[in-house]
Amino acid sequence: MSDDTEFEQEESLFEAPPMGEQERMVEAVLFASAAPVTVAELAARMPHGSDPAEALVHLRKRYEGRGVNLVRVGDSWAMRTAHDLGFLMHKEVVETRKLSRAAIETLAIISYHQPVTRAEIEEIRGVSVSRGTVDQLLELEWIRFGRRKMTPGRPVTFVVTQSFLDHFGLESARDLPGLKELRAAGLLDNRPPPGIGLPDDEDEAGEDGQSEMFEE
Secondary structure (H helix, E strand, O other): OOHHHHHHHHHHHOOOOOHHHHHHHHHHHHHHOOOOEEHHHHHHHOOOOOOHHHHHHHHHHHOOOOOEEEEEEOOEEEEEEOHHHHHHHOOOOOOOOEOOHHHHHHHHHHHHHOOEEHHHHHHHHOOOOOHHHHHHHHHOOOEEEOOOOOOOOOOOEEEEOHHHHHHOOOOOHHHOOOHHHHHHOOOOOOOOOOOOOOOOOOOOOOOOOOOOOOEO
């Protein structure tokens, strides 16, 4: 066997699979994964020379208009049921979990002002933020600790997580609705701005510690 033939055989071992095969690989990984997967994670699993980013572009187009869509969640990708078919997934018995009004307002401030410190949240709301409120959002994995600010005391900041984006069907925090959309949805009607006439966190949700405003 000539040296040229051996070189061609060795080179073929590192040749990337056809794009159609790469799409199948990406599809298989995303279908089997419970959590969104990054491009880097896909690249680490696929053969050398593969281009998962390009495969995702083709795959996303292929799934347009189908019952399952390929969606971007932050810097990751996932297979999700089409939004207009969500009603088919509802169960007759649904466990309802409610957030306190304090938690809802704190989450909204973090999502629109991130990265934001506890002091900045309290300044916007006009009342102190209890540790329980922040702990609840951390336990839900809807917020996480961000970088410390380069200000006296180096206070820690809070930002929303990929789980938050995934739960609300957002690609990034930039896709959050604006004031017009919130008013159109009736979410701002007859509600005072944070910090005006609001009681402290411990008392604001009533005796049961829950708000009837939002449900998960």
